[in-house]
Amino acid sequence: MTVDETNRSFKIVIIGGGLAGLATAHSLARAQREGRVFTSLTVTVYEQRSEESSFVKYPMHIAPDARSALQNILSPDSYADLVSRSDYGITHGGITILTPQLTRLYASQKYEGEQPQYVSRGVLKKVLEEGVDLVKGRRVVRVREVEEKVEVVFEEGGSELADFVIGADGVGSIVRSQLFPTHSQFPLLPHAVVQFKLATPLSRLSSLPDKHGNNLILGTQSSSFQIVPLAGTALPTMTPGAALNLSGQGPFAEPDNSIKDIHTALEDPKSGYIFVRMIVPSFTGWEDLTEGAWIEKAIKLLKDDVADHQIVTAFEEDIIPGTVAAWGIVSSSVGNSMPCREGRLVLIGDAMHAMPPTGGAGGATAFKDAEGLVNTLLSSTELGGTDGPLHTLLPTFYEESTARSEQYLKDALHRLEVSNQSGFQAWIHRGLLKGMDWYYPLSHWVASL
Numbered sequence: 343m344t345v346d347e348t349n350r351s352f353k354i355v356i357i358g359g360g361l362a363g364l365a366t367a368h369s370l371a372r373a374q375r376e377g378r379v380f381t382s383l384t385v386t387v388y389e390q391r392s393e394e395s396s397f398v399k400y401p402m403h404i405a406p407d408a409r410s411a412l413q414n415i416l417s418p419d420s421y422a423d424l425v426s427r428s429d430y431g432i433t434h435g436g437i438t439i440l441t442p443q444l445t446r447l448y449a450s451q452k453y454e455g456e457q458p459q460y461v462s463r464g465v466l467k468k469v470l471e472e473g474v475d476l477v478k479g480r481r482v483v484r485v486r487e488v489e490e491k492v493e494v495v496f497e498e499g500g501s502e503l504a505d506f507v508i509g510a511d512g513v514g515s516i517v518r519s520q521l522f523p524t525h526s527q528f529p530l531l532p533h534a535v536v537q538f539k540l541a542t543p544l545s546r547l548s549s550l551p552d553k554h555g556n557n558l559i560l561g562t563q564s565s566s567f568q569i570v571p572l573a574g575t576a577l578p579t580m581t582p583g584a585a586l587n588l589s590g591q592g593p594f595a596e597p598d599n600s601i602k603d604i605h606t607a608l609e610d611p612k613s614g615y616i617f618v619r620m621i622v623p624s625f626t627g628w629e630d631l632t633e634g635a636w637i638e639k640a641i642k643l644l645k646d647d648v649a650d651h652q653i654v655t656a657f658e659e660d661i662i663p664g665t666v667a668a669w670g671i672v673s674s675s676v677g678n679s680m681p682c683r684e685g686r687l688v689l690i691g692d693a694m695h696a697m698p699p700t701g702g703a704g705g706a707t708a709f710k711d712a713e714g715l716v717n718t719l720l721s722s723t724e725l726g727g728t729d730g731p732l733h734t735l736l737p738t739f740y741e742e743s744t745a746r747s748e749q750y751l752k753d754a755l756h757r758l759e760v761s762n763q764s765g766f767q768a769w770i771h772r773g774l775l776k777g778m779d780w781y782y783p784l785s786h787w788v789a790s791l
């Protein structure tokens with residue numbers, strides 16, 4: 343069958359040019375190029391930002407499910423491009439727990455060999471954008487079904503009619519709040535994430551046990567640190583004094599001229615630096631702290647939690663100003679998925695199920711959703727497939743997506759919980775977990791049934 347034979351046209355609008363939206367658009371564009379779409383299909387992605395957020399500066403952990411979905415979404419050439427441009431020298435995705443009594447937890451979770459384990463978010467987005475009709479700087483404020491179509495209304499005026507709309511607009515999704523008003527906001531967990539980079543040559547951290555993966559310190563001050571050494575040329579070091587100078591300029595001010603060269607070097611994903619993510623209990627006013635104040639706080643927490651002199655010194659001397667960023671953690675709650683919905687609007691990624699930033703669950707959800715939705719679209723009669731009209735196929739997509747993301751969510755929340763307890767609760771929980779090498783294999787086995 344050819345496009346001429348079906349003589350149909352179909353317009354898809356994707357709201358949100360994040361990972362889920364771009365992956366969906368990229369995959370559809372590839373299917374068109376490869377002659378797998380038998381309809382005159384147009385796909386447009388509307389992204390509210392005209393510039394990338396500072397988030398693209400951070401490496402992203404790729405869980406096995408995210409990797410397998412990406413291998414299907416990207417062509418072999420694009421995938422190879424992603425791997426070679428994101429070569430951090432991280433050879434396994436497991437976590438090495440530095441807190442001695444917990445070394446066995448996560449030990450069975452090392453997934454070696456397959457690459458990439460980490461990617462540069464900036465590179466990933468660039469690769470996904472290839473071949474995609476992406477309109478930046480257009481914010482959608484409303485969607486509504488009008489007869490056989492969906493109207494998408496833009497903030498700056500104007501609207502567009504589509505046959506099908508995909509809400510990939512992240513945790514604060516406008517599409518979700520209109521479709522499911524009772525789920526308009528996901529709960530804020532009592533934790534905050536703080537991320538930054540250290541310009542520490544690996545040779546200086548001889549005591550860091552895992553040079554090719556994730557080193558996790560579970561703190562006694564209800565905090566956890568992940569230290570991930572990235573390969574490459576070592577950057578010039580910078581003292582926190584420079585960062586403290588920035589503290590008068592408001593939270594997470596842009597770097598001043600004196601550290602611009604470091605930031606330029608950091609744009610190369612192969613630059614050598616150490617990526618640190620800490621999860622702390624949130625407290626009143628955490629979001630108003632300046633970058634300098636976060637650095638002081640990180641160093642204090644680390645000193646309280648870690649005896650390792652080398653690691654403390656690296657934190658004290660090598661934090662790269664302008665790379666510190668903090669977020670509150672919003673998450674779906676287990677067993678509270680939104681109802682399945684037929685029709686011309688679907689939600690994917692964080693818009694549908696927000697994941698905490700542990701275990702790579704967010705990316706896995708976004709890419710698996712994109713992969714599943716594209717397969718559903720391609721098999722529908724609207725796009726020339728033979729499995730039936732789209733509205734009869736979507737419930738299956740929703741069911742699979744919900745079951746999968748519930749499992750990811752449980753896993754991610756468990757990791758978060760284990761790494762962020764204190765006092766008696768932590769003592770009991772960690773005590774119980776000490777012998778639990780079987781927990782993750784078992785939970786994955788149950789999930790695969």
Ligand SMILES: Cc1cc2nc3c(=O)[nH]c(=O)nc-3n(C[C@H](O)[C@H](O)[C@H](O)COP(=O)(O)OP(=O)(O)OC[C@H]3O[C@@H](n4cnc5c(N)ncnc54)[C@H](O)[C@@H]3O)c2cc1C
Nearest residue numbers: 358360361362390403481482511512691692699702704705
């Ligand atoms: C601190 C932190 C660290 C993380 N680390 C990892 C990790 O290492 N590995 C991993 O797998 N996951 C990680 N995650 C999770 C992962 O980033 C998300 O799950 C993933 O980005 C979700 O993709 P998405 O496309 O659904 O949403 P997003 O990536 O958030 O994209 C949504 C897009 O929609 C746009 N948008 C929103 N509203 C509108 C509108 N009204 N109109 C137009 N555009 C709009 C936004 O600007 C945004 O670009 C992390 C998350 C956080 C917060």
